[in-house]
Amino acid sequence: MKSAFSIEDLSLTIGGAMILDGITLEVLENETLGIIGPNGAGKTSLFNLLSGIRKPTRGTIHLGEDDITNISVHHRASLGIARTFQTSSVFSNLTLLENVRIAAQASNGHSMNFTKNAYKFEEIVNHSYELLDQVGLKTQALQRAGSLSHGDKRLLEIAIILASKAKIILLDEPMAGMSVENVPALVEIIRSLATVHKKTVLIVEHHMEVILGLADRIAVLNYGELLICDTPEKVIANPTVQSAYLGANL
Numbered sequence: 001m002k003s004a005f006s007i008e009d010l011s012l013t014i015g016g017a018m019i020l021d022g023i024t025l026e027v028l029e030n031e032t033l034g035i036i037g038p039n040g041a042g043k044t045s046l047f048n049l050l051s052g053i054r055k056p057t058r059g060t061i062h063l064g065e066d067d068i069t070n071i072s073v074h075h076r077a078s079l080g081i082a083r084t085f086q087t088s089s090v091f092s093n094l095t096l097l098e099n100v101r102i103a104a105q106a107s108n109g110h111s112m113n114f115t116k117n118a119y120k121f122e123e124i125v126n127h128s129y130e131l132l133d134q135v136g137l138k139t140q141a142l143q144r145a146g147s148l149s150h151g152d153k154r155l156l157e158i159a160i161i162l163a164s165k166a167k168i169i170l171l172d173e174p175m176a177g178m179s180v181e182n183v184p185a186l187v188e189i190i191r192s193l194a195t196v197h198k199k200t201v202l203i204v205e206h207h208m209e210v211i212l213g214l215a216d217r218i219a220v221l222n223y224g225e226l227l228i229c230d231t232p233e234k235v236i237a238n239p240t241v242q243s244a245y246l247g248a249n250l
């Protein structure tokens, strides 16, 4: 399988504390990679380095041949790396449809002047409806995004990400704060990111049954180190992982 991106010896020190320590990992195109580890293991910090919010103390991130270690969040997003569940990605005062449409237009490089290209506009609106339909929000398309429940906002964010045409999607605890009955639907939508939309997905999640059901491989972080990255079966059988999770949910 082809590499989506690779990280080499990635390390982060904050105020003398080692947050991430020499992470080396090849993420494959179109795989769903689960990232697990106890609280404070460095999972969110790893996402911060991948999305460009923070710069590593040491090490590199390559997207194909390109070294993207030190490029901006914005530039990275334009290369197709997207992180969800930052509330800033949803405009509360706009409708769901407008939210998705703006992302679709931005990714198509279209200006806001629709009169110039009416046909294209209709196409984008239809595509936006289609994406809302895929996340189960079509009937609410004309509501303001601010009126959505917490869970539905997350679904909207996924529709926005799909509209943006990102290739690599980082999901940091997508199930957090979701009510139990909404989890299975979100799991299926996350699964579709790889199976239907052919994205590369990195997902940090505490619910082991969710990770085990979704991930092609699982990376385990512990105290900022990568313990193992392998198939779910091999990870579960690994004695070091078992001891790191002693008393936890493995």
Ligand SMILES: Nc1ncnc2c1ncn2[C@@H]1O[C@H](COP(=O)(O)OP(=O)(O)O)[C@@H](O)[C@H]1O
Binding pocket: 014, 015, 017, 019, 037, 038, 039, 040, 041, 042, 043, 044, 045, 046
């Ligand atoms: N801005 C920061 N300043 C100092 N320490 C931080 C900062 N951000 C995270 N940390 C520390 O880094 C470690 C890893 O945090 P984090 O990446 O949030 O872990 P996880 O997402 O796996 O729970 C924790 O010990 C946390 O306290």
Ligand SMILES: [Mg+2]
Binding pocket: 043, 044, 045
């Ligand atoms: Mg975290």
